[in-house]
């Protein structure tokens with residue numbers, strides 16, 4: 001789409017070089033003369049920020065690697081030494097750690113942009129898939145990097161993630177041992193994680209080159225989703241796009257600097273400042289913020305699906321949540337690219353973004369946390385006064401005990417006991433007790449959580465204990481809306497969006513009128529909504 | 531709409547980070563430390579006093595494994611020395627705090643205060659001539675001498691509980707310096723079995739006996755050594771110990787941000803200029 005090259009070498013040397021390695025021509029055609037749609041908004045500036053992030057990670061990472069020691073006994077100390085004693089280490093270490101977060105912030109905006117404006121649709125499928133590949137590699141790289149400082153969270157996150165791979169059928173265990181380099185997370189693991197953490201960014205850089213190559217073949221999408229039709233629709237990359245990218249990137253760097261200089265630890269977890277200890281599980285194991293949504297999907301499955309047990313279902317769902325992005329170009333059936341002209345899809349998209357943020361929230365919470373107020377209640381029945389009679393229970397076999405006990409209880413009830421209970425003392429023996437006479441009493445207690453309820457029951461028992469040795473307690477456990485339930489709802493929407501909403505909506509939705517050309521709505525009438 | 535959405539997305543992402551930074555646990559009061567604000571520096575007198583509390587009280591149980599003696603006298607450290615000219619006598623004299631202006635930093639190898647602190651420690655080493663174990667006085671390049679040779683000994687000396695390393699403790703706990711301060715002030719003086727009730731400690735029961743009492747140390751600068759004063763001081767020292775380059779980082783940040791603000795302004799003007807007359 002770039003058309004014939006407009007590069008003209010100006011000096012003798014550049015003419016000489018152009019005949020031998022037309023690298024200046026390539027740069028000129030790609031970054032100077034390259035025609036860009038004139039209506040690109042700021043969502044199109046995140047690509048530049050991502051390139052910057054990759055460079056920052058590689059440069060700071062290479063310097064860190066000169067001082068970092070990939071050994072389980074020294075890794076933690078070496079990171080401290082970098083921050084304290086290595087010249088400018090206090091700058092470079094937070095640059096790398098905060099840089100990872102900024103990288104993900106930018107990539108998420110970049111991806112949501114593509115989703116909203118339909119940048120994955122023909123002819124940009126390969127471009128999109130290469131992007132998904134970069135993202136997947138980034139996730140792996142960040143996970144590997146997070147294990148390097150060898151703090152508590154490094155160690156336990158590595159343990160949890162390699163554990164879940166063990167859930168895969170047949171091959172799981174071998175894969176787990178292969179990745180760990182042994183049965184447990186240890187020196188062998190740290191060594192290979194370091195090696196791969198050093199390698200993958202360069203693989204990413206290679207895929208980025210392909211990504212940009214594909215981009216320059218098919219051209220940029222734009223907010224209207226209408227293809228470029230004539231020169232009137234475009235402006236040259238330099239200076240127009242260059243200056244806009246520089247300005248936006250400069251704002252991004254300000255945000256980066258605010259975190260790096262003033263809150264270098266705000267995005268990390270305090271436990272990673274505790275040296276890894278294989279014998280002590282931390283109270284909560286959570287990944288970095290940018291991986292929380294996937295963690296929520298993983299933990300949403302607390303039930304088995306037919307032959308698939310809950311753990312495996314979680315693993316499959318987690319991989320599928322990234323995998324589905326790869327096939328998105330063939331899931332969305334709409335002929336209209338940009339959601340700007342798709343009123344219903346637009347709303348579904350907004351919900352989708354909220355769902356992703358919601359999943360991030362769930363990933364950082366204790367899964368059992370109750371979100372909506374619930375009332376746990378219990379009724380205690382007991383008899384005040386009266387006389388206790390006891391009958392021994394003995395059964396022929398272990399299995400027969402329950403029957404024998406209930407027969408003994410039944411017998412006591414038959415004799416007129418107001419309250420009966422039995423307790424087991426051995427495999428086949430126990431005792432049934434009945435309270436005769438006295439006055440039946442009952443009390444209800446309620447509380448907001450199961451623990452509070454148990455405490456309340458305990459208190460009520462203590463209060464009545466003087467007069468009553470035995471209680472019958474009926475607990476009523478309500479449906480509770482926990483973090484896990486919320487994760488399930490959100491996970492369901494996540495997949496619904498890709499697998500049902502986009503395929504079906506594309507067929508039934510009536511889009512708004514799409515402009516004929518890019519130049520027309522922007523030069524002619526007023527621009528539409530963003 | 532998208533714009534508003536993205537702003538809330540960023541805010542939400544930040545909130546998630548903060549949400550688990552806040553964590554749960556005991557009661558921790560937010561104390562206004564001098565280093566809290568984005569431009570706040572360390573109160574170096576407090577760091578010096580806090581060092582004294584650490585050295586005289588905490589050091590019998592807790593190591594600071596990432597600190598070497600020389601760190602105390604490096605620029606930004608509590609015992610960094612400077613040569614300043616006395617206006618009356620015209621002589622150069624050494625002071626242990628950064629003067630308002632002027633003053634020449636004294637390299638830590640020449641710093642007598644730090645050398646004295648290091649030499650007070652007895653380090654076991656190998657004699658370079660005989661190869662036999664020997665005890666020698668500490669050098670400034672030595673790491674702070676830990677109270678116990680290893681974790682087993684530390685536990686054995688503390689009824690099974692392990693006094694953690696304090697050099698990164700403020701980063702390793704939710705609440706940071708506020709938490710350490712609250713922990714030291716959180717004793718109710720009640721016992722629960724072998725443990726002590728402490729309102730700041732997660733779980734409320736801690737194995738560390740209350741380390742501070744009024745007048746536990748005698749400050750050379752005349753500050754009254756109340757429990758709260760000592761807690762504030764040692765928390766400040768531990769913050770410095772965990773983040774010794776904070777002042778430099780904040781100062782650099784200010785310059786970088788000022789530069790970026792101007793750069794962004796210029797880029798914006800350039801952007802307006804380039805796109806003038808271009809519809810988009």
Ligand code: HEM
Pocket residue numbers: 054057058059060061062063064065068079093096097100103138141142143145146147148149197198200201202204268
């Ligand atoms: C795609 C780009 C990269 C990402 C997303 C990334 C991410 C990370 C993360 C999250 C950490 C843990 C930081 C911490 O908690 O302290 C880390 C550590 C580290 N990374 Fe990277 N990294 C990238 C590229 C690189 C490169 C190219 C190198 C070296 C050539 C490198 C070398 C290191 C080293 C030595 C550490 C351990 C020191 C430390 O924890 O600060 N990284 N990385």
